[in-house]
Amino acid sequence: MRTAAECGLVACPACGTITRLSVERFEVPPKCQLCFARLHSRKPMSIQKSWAWLVAGVLAYIPANVYPIMYTTVFGNSEPNTIVGGFFVLWEMKSYPIAIVVFVASVVVPVLKFVAVSYLLISIQRGFKHSRYDRTRLFRLTEFIGRWSMIDVFVVAILAALVQIGSVAQIAPGLGATAFGLTVIFTMLSALALDSRLIWDGDQDLASVNRPGHISGHAKRGNNLYANDGTPLA
Amino acid sequence: MLGARPSSDDSMTRRVNDGDLVESVLSNLVACHECDLLHEKVAIEIGAEARCMRCNAGLYTNQQNSIDRAVAVGLAALIMFVVANSFPFLQISVSGNSQSMSIISAVFALSSEGQWLLAVVCFGFILLFPLLRMVGLLYILLPLRLHRRLPGTELVFRGIVFLSPWSMMEIYLFGAIVALVKLAAMANIELGHSFWAFALLNVLAAVSLQMIDNHSLWELISESREGEESPAGELV
Numbered sequence A: 001m002r003t004a005a006e007c008g009l010v011a012c013p014a015c016g017t018i019t020r021l022s023v024e025r026f027e028v029p030p031k032c033q034l035c036f037a038r039l040h041s042r043k044p045m046s047i048q049k050s051w052a053w054l055v056a057g058v059l060a061y062i063p064a065n066v067y068p069i070m071y072t073t074v075f076g077n078s079e080p081n082t083i084v085g086g087f088f089v090l091w092e093m094k095s096y097p098i099a100i101v102v103f104v105a106s107v108v109v110p111v112l113k114f115v116a117v118s119y120l121l122i123s124i125q126r127g128f129k130h131s132r133y134d135r136t137r138l139f140r141l142t143e144f145i146g147r148w149s150m151i152d153v154f155v156v157a158i159l160a161a162l163v164q165i166g167s168v169a170q171i172a173p174g175l176g177a178t179a180f181g182l183t184v185i186f187t188m189l190s191a192l193a194l195d196s197r198l199i200w201d202g203d204q205d206l207a208s209v210n211r212p213g214h215i216s217g218h219a220k221r222g223n224n225l226y227a228n229d230g231t232p233l234a
Numbered sequence B: 001m002l003g004a005r006p007s008s009d010d011s012m013t014r015r016v017n018d019g020d021l022v023e024s025v026l027s028n029l030v031a032c033h034e035c036d037l038l039h040e041k042v043a044i045e046i047g048a049e050a051r052c053m054r055c056n057a058g059l060y061t062n063q064q065n066s067i068d069r070a071v072a073v074g075l076a077a078l079i080m081f082v083v084a085n086s087f088p089f090l091q092i093s094v095s096g097n098s099q100s101m102s103i104i105s106a107v108f109a110l111s112s113e114g115q116w117l118l119a120v121v122c123f124g125f126i127l128l129f130p131l132l133r134m135v136g137l138l139y140i141l142l143p144l145r146l147h148r149r150l151p152g153t154e155l156v157f158r159g160i161v162f163l164s165p166w167s168m169m170e171i172y173l174f175g176a177i178v179a180l181v182k183l184a185a186m187a188n189i190e191l192g193h194s195f196w197a198f199a200l201l202n203v204l205a206a207v208s209l210q211m212i213d214n215h216s217l218w219e220l221i222s223e224s225r226e227g228e229e230s231p232a233g234e235l236v
């Protein structure tokens, strides 16, 4: 009797209310009595959906790099710009901080996300027992930074809207921008489909009902938890 | 707030099996949304956040939930949204020629060059989803202020939760800064009124959504639901 699932309980994903799963009381799938959200002890088909979106993301990343994300026309000379090319231009302009931001958002983050989500999925499928906490942190990081890759698409959109100066200079978006946008969306869907609770299923280390720790700055997992008055919680 | 209750495996099982006490026991429990570990709710001081023992995810907070403040900030954010979309966002001038754009121009720029799929998606991420979230929050909070509840509150609430990763105003703002730096070397760029309004909007929207945590919000909505039933009963 430790996790909600093991106790026959399920927490609402939207409002957090705990509901007891019982056969006679609920339709399938059961719904939260407070906010009517659908309740699943674990997200259905989590691993399969997450793999499917991830593969779609990797596939979309190929045209994102092959096709130009935008075309720059200066005094009639049109030039295609790819994702990696944009980084080199900024680097040559000596705008190092922005060059690094662009490189991280458009190359490092997507590739790391592919690797991280694949690793998490494989670790769940193989039933890894080690480093559950670190894998949860990796999952959080993936979830948090994934959407920031959209910055590249927005930069292209803003440049295309702003740089429309007659015969002097023009910027137009390319097919690569759409492909890159799809990469970001697909990998976000992949992370959303992945149920992090699966990382912890089968964990045998903790006692029955636990009391939460506090944010006082030194809340750590394990048994070193203290209430605000200094009394140990666990 | 619920106090710490000493409980063992036995006492919990007993209480949960005892029909009438089921709901009170369940409301005293919280499950970690990231690892599913059950915790007993304990009282924490105002401003503190309880965290999961096992994976350190945030479980619940004890903040001073003020509907009035959340409504005020939410309304301010909505006004800023209108302002941010009514003036030029950025202006560029190169050798006598100048050009300005508003926030939505970025969407049109994508659609005019055939990237219409991306244009539709960006319209959602930058304008539609953030707007729906702000309006949705006010749809719940304004009636709650009068201890009422409009139809579809549940749907609106779930919509706000569902849309949160897809609302990307802050990313657009940083995108504008990157674009500025890219152009700064070759053109003269000016920030329009919209830019500042949009920056302020980002702060306000973030603050208004964080003023009330989801669970306290539902406690308030449940109370208003009970309040709705009693006057109707008196009429009959």
Ligand SMILES: [Zn+2]
Binding pocket: A012, A013, A014, A015, A016, A017, A032, A033, A034, A035, A036, A037
């Ligand atoms: Zn719910």
Ligand SMILES: [Zn+2]
Binding pocket: B032, B033, B034, B035, B036, B037, B052, B053, B054, B055, B056, B057
């Ligand atoms: Zn946890």
